[in-house]
Structures are given as C-alpha cells and as structure tokens.
Amino acid sequence: MTSRRNFIKAAGTVTAGIAATSSASEVLAAGAKEAAPKKYSGPHQMPTKVTLLSMLNEDGTETLGAKTASAVVDIRKAAKLLGMAAPLTLEELLREGNASGLNKLIAAAQSSSKAKPALLDESKITHGRLFTNPGKIVCIGLNYRAHVAEAAMKLPSVPILFNKYNNALAAHNCTIKLPPREVSYKFDYETELLIVMGKKARNVTEAEALNYVAGYCTSQDFSARDLQLETPSVQWMVGKTLDNFGPIGPYFVSADVVGDPNNLNIETYVNGEKRQSSNTSFMIFNPQKLIAYISKLWTLEPGDIIWSGTPEGVILGLPKEKQVWLKAGDEIVSSIEKLGDLKFKLA
Ligand code: MG
Numbered sequence: 001m002t003s004r005r006n007f008i009k010a011a012g013t014v015t016a017g018i019a020a021t022s023s024a025s026e027v028l029a030a031g032a033k034e035a036a037p038k039k040y041s042g043p044h045q046m047p048t049k050v051t052l053l054s055m056l057n058e059d060g061t062e063t064l065g066a067k068t069a070s071a072v073v074d075i076r077k078a079a080k081l082l083g084m085a086a087p088l089t090l091e092e093l094l095r096e097g098n099a100s101g102l103n104k105l106i107a108a109a110q111s112s113s114k115a116k117p118a119l120l121d122e123s124k125i126t127h128g129r130l131f132t133n134p135g136k137i138v139c140i141g142l143n144y145r146a147h148v149a150e151a152a153m154k155l156p157s158v159p160i161l162f163n164k165y166n167n168a169l170a171a172h173n174c175t176i177k178l179p180p181r182e183v184s185y186k187f188d189y190e191t192e193l194l195i196v197m198g199k200k201a202r203n204v205t206e207a208e209a210l211n212y213v214a215g216y217c218t219s220q221d222f223s224a225r226d227l228q229l230e231t232p233s234v235q236w237m238v239g240k241t242l243d244n245f246g247p248i249g250p251y252f253v254s255a256d257v258v259g260d261p262n263n264l265n266i267e268t269y270v271n272g273e274k275r276q277s278s279n280t281s282f283m284i285f286n287p288q289k290l291i292a293y294i295s296k297l298w299t300l301e302p303g304d305i306i307w308s309g310t311p312e313g314v315i316l317g318l319p320k321e322k323q324v325w326l327k328a329g330d331e332i333v334s335s336i337e338k339l340g341d342l343k344f345k346l347a
Helices: 004-014 024-034 075-082 090-096 099-111 113-118 145-150 206-212 225-229 236-240 287-297
Strands: 051-056 062-067 072-074 137-141 160-163 174-176 191-197 213-220 252-254 265-270 273-279 305-307 331-336 340-346
Touching: 051 072, 051 090, 062 075, 062 099, 072 075, 072 099, 072 113, 075 099, 075 113, 099 113, 137 236, 160 236, 191 265, 191 287, 191 331, 206 213, 206 287, 213 331, 213 340, 225 236, 287 305
Parallel strands: 137 305, 174 340
Antiparallel strands: 051 062, 051 252, 062 072, 137 160, 191 213, 191 305, 213 252, 265 273, 265 331, 331 340
C-alpha cells in the first residue's frame, strides 16, 4: 500500500512545476490525477464473489461500483481515499485479472471510516455502460426451440452467429433514440443471457467451457425487424447494431455467484405487460456448447461478450395482424433470475 507520505512525495515529483505556486492540497489533487496507479502484474484471476455495476460520473467517465448488502462502493473514489490500486472498469478487471485487488478494496472500503464518502446509495447512481470496448461481440440467433417455431424458421444444426458493434453498447436506464420511420419502424425486444468471458479460450471442450466464463448479465438484443429481414435480403447484423441497440445491466454478476447458467428464468415486460417468459434451460445450444463451438472458430479473450439468444414471445412471432411494433415512449424491462432487471426507454 502507498503511504500518504510517499504518495505526497510522488505527487510532488510529478507536479514539481505546479508545486511552486500551489497549495499542498492542490498538488495532492493534481498528483492523484497524473500519477497513474501501478499496473497489476500478478497471475490472472477471475472475478469472484462480486456483483458489479458501472457508474456514469460527473466528469463523463464510467467506472466500477461494487454492490454490497448495505451500499455501493464507488471503486475509483475508494481507491483514491485508501491509496489502494484496483481496476476501475469491468473491462480492466477482466483483462488485467486483478480480482484480488478489487476484493481487497471492497472489503477495506466497508471497514474503514476514511472510505465513507465512497459508500453510495444505489438509487442515486446514474448507471454507465458495463462494456465500452470489448474485443468481440458475438450474438447467437434462433437459440430457443419455441422462438424458432414462432419465427417460422428452420431449427439450426449449429449455432447461428452474427455481431453487434461498440456503438450498440448501452447502459441500464438508457433511452434508445429510434431512427426515423423511413430508416426503420419494426422495433422488437429480445431479452438474453449475456455470457462474459474471463479467460482466453481456444478449442475448449463443453466440459471445461464454463471455467472460462467470468460472469453473466441481463441484456437486450434490441432489433429492427425490417432492417434485419427485409433489406431486401436477410441482414441480421444491420437490424441489430443501431446506436444503443444493446443495453446491458444493471449488474455483472460473477459466475461463482450465479452458479448454473442453465436454469435461470428469463422475462420481458413492455409497459408493465409480460411478453416473454421462459428459462435458459430451453436453449438449443447452452453456454457450454456455444463456447466450445465458437472457440473452435476463433480465440475468445477476457472481456469478449456473447448474447446467447432470445426465447419466444417476441413481436415478430405474432400473427401479422397482431404485430404492434415498439414505439417512442415504450418502457421495457428485461429480467433474468439472479442477474437483475434491465430497464430502458424508447424515444
Ligand atoms: Mg437475439
């Protein structure tokens, strides 16, 4: 741990030019900004025993919060107050593998009076994006039998893969600004279990696949059906990656806390009305099968994310005369057991 004296010394070195004209507290603040914490160089560790969220800060940054029984620990603030190094974003945590640093900081923040200002009331937090720059965003189509049937499509013999881009990544409580009608108007929901990779995976077997998973999130594969299916040919990616068409959250829950990902209730509500209600046990290709299959094609890296497909109950699955597409003003809730309720609005 960096002592206060060493910290001030280091701050003074970095900001020697400023020190001549500034007060000690100003130097400390400037030093804290410029002196980057030492990068973690230990063994790669997967996150355990954590439920994390992303906070949108006043300075525009998005940094980690850790949900505990009594409060949310503002990781950036706690690290600064306690002089401890810890990953400040979920992607940093997954890539650096400094899970013990994070857990130590969470524990210290709860027991030290110095860190009290870093303990926040969750209801007052503005959520940021859990992911901003994943290496890969892999999405799976037609992965629940009843959804394949309602979409009147053929049962896939291997997982159907498509992708989103980073522009689609969005936060819990976000608002999706819908494009003008001439671009698209057939908007539909798809609640999905998001699989978050925690270790490099290449040619892994189904039996070992879940050992490579860091955790899970509730997510939406928000879709523009006209762009997806009528452009004029089928172009799944086009209908799936408009700005903010991939909300994720509110939490990342580590795999050890979730346990078996193959038996989680999954639901969608539109303006309070239940539209989707299924269970991840009905996936055609479960998370183990998906990871084994994808890792035969290419390397999966820590921080890569996989949208694992949606169950039945989407608007596309209704008879044509009953299809009422989503519109501005609608409020959607995606809910997955153990992972929390992801909320967003349309405008
Ligand atoms: Mg989908």
